[in-house]
Amino acid sequence: MKKSLMFFVVAILLVLSACGSKSNTSTENEAAKTDSEKKTETAQEVNLYTSRHYDVDNELYNKFEEETGIKVNIIKGEADELIERIKREGAATKADLFLTADVGRLYRAKEDGLLQAASSDVLSKQVPAKFRDNEDMWVGLTKRARVLVYNKEKVKPEELSTYEALTDDAWKGRVLVRSSESVYNQSLLASFIEINGEEKAKEWAQGIVNNLAQNPEGGDRDQAKAIAAGIGDVAIMNTYYFGQMLNSQEPEEVKVAENLGVFFPNQETTGAHVNISGAGVVKGSKNADNALKLLEFLTGEEAQGEFASANYEFPVNENVEPSELLKSWGEFKEQDIPLSILGENNAKAMMIFNEVGWK
Structure with missing residues (x-):
């Protein structure tokens, strides 16, 4: 009888131990899952450093957010100031994408080692080679x-x-x-x-x-x-x-x-x-994939049409026609x-x- 009781107690202890281990494992998995979810949540954003200041830009960023769920955080400033800011911030910079209204500033950012190569079949299809950097460090938008x-x-x-x-x-x-x-x-x-x-x-x-x-x-x-x-x-x-x-x-x-x-x-x-507005993915970007998605969106037909009709800029995407006003000025040699x-x-x-x- 005593021997049977002892076996019964040992069996109970083993069950409790197993439950405890299962509970601990479950807690650890939940913690890991929470961290992963936080990481995913953080990744659903793109930090844009831009020197452009047009209403149509903001409208397009809002559309991008609605379509992708990726939040666009906008930091505005003069192009040279933003370049210097990215330099100061170094590896700690939050910048993912640098956008400016002149290719000369894109060239400077590239020469200063602030940009990284970013390319895709979508970008290559939407933007002719003459409006892209030969090392894919920047791409023209308008x-x-x-x-x-x-x-x-x-x-x-x-x-x-x-x-x-x-x-x-x-x-x-x-x-x-x-x-x-x-x-x-x-x-x-x-x-x-x-x-x-x-x-x-x-x-x-x-x-x-x-x-x-x-x-x-x-x-x-x-x-x-x-x-x-x-x-x-x-x-x-x-x-x-x-x-x-x-x-x-x-x-x-x-x-x-x-x-x-x-x-x-x-x-x-x-x-x-002819000159361009364009953008490049910042070296060390924490959200480079999202930055590339934004570039693909901005060079897509819908966004290019908005740039043309609302801001009177010529599209870089050859599938999109200029606005009626721009067409009224006639075709021209570049x-x-x-x-x-x-x-x-x-x-x-x-x-x-x-x-x-x-x-």
């Missing part, structure tokens, strides 16, 4: 042309031809353009260095300085307004700024733009200068140079600007 905008009452389209012709004496005191601090002007001059050589590029910059209607000031829209104010007759500006003015909520801006014409220069020679050249020649462009006194 493009724009730097054109001549003129006073339709004082200038006839047949009087316009090339960027170079603006240096002729006929245009003395009539040319308007923003300062040499504008990355758009830096990239424009960088393209001339590639196409015509440094000496010819310097001659062009000097000729523009000689023909300025006023010292460079303000942005592209301000150049258009200066034409309306009678200060000058022709300005160099980006196409999307002119499109925004024509569709502005401010009646005065619309009135200014309606009295101006758009001319694509160098159509019989080297083509009009410069045929690698976009990375705009970054490579940036320092030379700045040196030339300083030498000729382009403030």
Whole structure:
């Protein structure tokens, strides 16, 4: 009897021990599951450092969130400031994607070792090779042309031809353009260095300085307004700024733009200068896969159509047509140079600007 009782007690203890072990294992598994869930939850985001500031961008980020469940955290700032911030943050940076409105800044970020290669069949299909870095460090999202905008009452389209012709004496005191601090002007001059050589590029910059209607000031829209104010007759500006003015909520801006014409220069020679907004995945990104998904979304047909219709930018996706306004300006020939050249020649462009006194 005692022996049977002893066996019974041992059996009970073994059952309890097994239950305890099972309970502990279950608790450990639950803890592990919770950690995994937290990790997954954290991964469902992408941290975007961007220098763009357009409403359409925010609308597209919201659509991306709705379609994918991936939260887009937006940090805005000037392109150079964001580059320096990523440098300071180093391996601890939270940045996943760097987006900016000029290929020269993308080139700088790449040269500074801040970006990593990111490619996919989707991106290759949606974005032509000429708008992608040859090492897949960045990809173009939209493009724009730097054109001549003129006073339709004082200038006839047949009087316009090339960027170079603006240096002729006929245009003395009539040319308007923003300062040499504008990355758009830096990239424009960088393209001339590639196409015509440094000496010819310097001659062009000097000729523009000689023909300025006023010292460079303000942005592209301000150049258009200066034409309306009678200060000058022709300005160099980006196409999307002119499109925004024509569709502005401010009646005065619309009135200014309606009295101006758009001319694509160098159509019989080297083509009009084209630049891009683009983005690259940050080196060491904690959410690189999500960053790539966002790039694929922004270069897809729906997003490209939104960029074109809402912000008057040319699509990089060849399956998407420009907006009706952009099409009304006609087709145009583009410069045929690698976009990375705009970054490579940036320092030379700045040196030339300083030498000729382009403030």
